[in-house]
Amino acid sequence: MPEVQEQKASRERLSRVRLYLRQRPVMLVLLTALTVVFFVFVAALSRAYKDQQTALGSRWFQRGIADxxxxxxxxxxxxxxxxxxxxxDNYTYQLNLAEALLGMNRRAEASAYLLNLWDRQPEDGLVNLExxxxxxxxxxxxxAVRYYHDAVYAVWPSQQEIQRREARLELIELLLRNNAKAQAQAELIGLSESADEDPAQLNLLGDLFMxxxxxxxxxxxxxxxxxxxxxNAKTLAGAGYAAYELQQYSLAEHxxxxxxxxxxxDKDSAERLKTTEMVLRMDPYQRQISQTERDRLVIEAFATAGERLQHCAVPSGDGVGGTAVQGPNLSDEWSALKPQITPRGLQRNSGLADQAMDLVFRIERQTSLSCGAPTGPDLALLLISKLREGSKL
Structure with missing residues (x-):
């Protein structure tokens, strides 16, 4: 009997094992399915949460843009x-926050955001510009110059050439305000190479070059x-002014x-035209005039310089920059030479005209240092001295 019971118990255990083995794949499938469903549900919740966060962030951002x-x-x-x-970590949100902080003149806070953004995208044009x-x-x-240069050659999201041009114009204005004319000239040449034929742009370039x-x-x-x-009257005036500064007086007059x-x-242009016409009319070195006319101009220039001396006390000597040199002063030189400056005297002595004009030029230069910038005929003679220095009649 005991043996029969033991065999019966053994058969029951074997039967339970067989039943478990038949049910195990089903249980694994069920557990796997439940796990997949759980993960899908969690992912959906996570996605919904992220979408909600994104939507809320976007809503606040749009309000910020409007403000x-x-x-x-x-x-x-x-x-x-x-x-x-x-x-x-939204780059666009941080950039616009920096813009708003700059609007409130909170530069330190804005700078902190911008420097962080620059570390992330050093080629961003707007970040470099700010x-x-x-x-x-x-x-x-x-x-400032380094960041402006980076902005000029940086990546811009839209209207790239316009943005680069505006950045370069800001740089040029900065250089001009700080009297860095050589650097400004270099930047202007670069800007002019990419300029189109729009008259307004060309006029602006002309003004900046001036x-x-x-x-x-x-x-x-x-x-x-x-x-x-x-x-265009403004453009003509600018061209005339530039030619005047270049001592191209015939072109300036035109x-x-x-x-x-x-x-x-235009009072400024009228005054420059008046001076230009006097330079052209009073210059004894101009070509295609007779010897008689040349002598007359020398005599008039000599007389004008003498009148300038009467109204401007020049220190003894005629050294440049206020440094006196030994020898007769300008008034003594002028007085000693005056009796010879006549039509007959100039005809007899071929080198006298050059001597007279040399003294005229020294008088005009020295009196301009001692008594300030001249006007009228004296200004014309000073300009002629710069134009003709070293020339011979």
Missing amino acids: LSGKRYQAAVTDFRAALLYSR LARIAAQKRQMPQ RAQDYEHAVAEYRASLKADAH YLQDAIKRYPN
């Missing part, structure tokens, strides 16, 4: 910071503009006359 456009900077800062709660402006406001010229004292390029830009708009015809109230 920033309306120059409500405090509200914009609040909006962008709320947006960043839902997307802490960093350049901050450095310029702090009078940190080397840093401020940088690059008169040759200024004339070129004004003349290019006049090809499209030949009757442009200034046209400028005044089109805008008679």
Whole structure:
């Protein structure tokens, strides 16, 4: 009997094992299915949460953009910071927050955001431009120039050429304000190479070249503009002024006359034209005039210089820069030479005209240092001295 019971128990255990083995695949399938369903459910919840966070961040961002456009900077800062709660590393949100902070003149906070953004994308044009402006406001010229250069050659999301041009114009203005004319000239030449034929742009370039004292390029830009708009009084005046500074007085006269015809109230151009005409009329070195006319101009110049001496006390000697030199002063020289400066005296002595004009030029230069810039005929003679120094009659 015991053996029979043991065999029966053994058969029951074997039966239970067989039943478990038949049920195990079914259980594994069920567990796997439940696991998949659970993960899908969790992923869906996570996605829904992220979508909700993104939507909330976007909603706050759009409010910030509206406030920033309306120059409500405090509200914009609040909006962008709320947006960043839902997307802490969002590059666009941080950039616009920096813009709003700059609108409130909170440069230190804005700079912190911008420098972080620059580390992430050093080729971003707007980030470089804002960093350049901050450095310029702090009078940190080397840093400002570097960031402006980076902005000029950086990547812009839209209207790339326009944005680069505006960045370069800001740099040029900064250089001109700081009297860095050589650097400004180099930047202007680079800007002019990419300029189109729009007269307004060409006029702006001409004006900037004038401020940088690059008169040759200024004339070129004004003349290019006049090809499209030949009757623009402002452009004609600019071209005349640039030619005047280049001592190209015949060309200056041409442009200034046209400028005044089109805008008679331009007092500056009228004064330059008056001086230009006197230079052209009083210059004894001009070609195609008779010897008699040349002698007459020398005599008139000599008399004008003498009158200038009577109204301007010049220190003894005629050293440049106020440094006296030994020998007769200018008044004594003029008085000693005066009896010889006659039509007959000039005809008899071929070198006398050069001697007289040399003294005239020294008088005009020295009196301009001692008594300030001359006007009228004295200014014309001073300009002729710069134009003709070293020339022979």
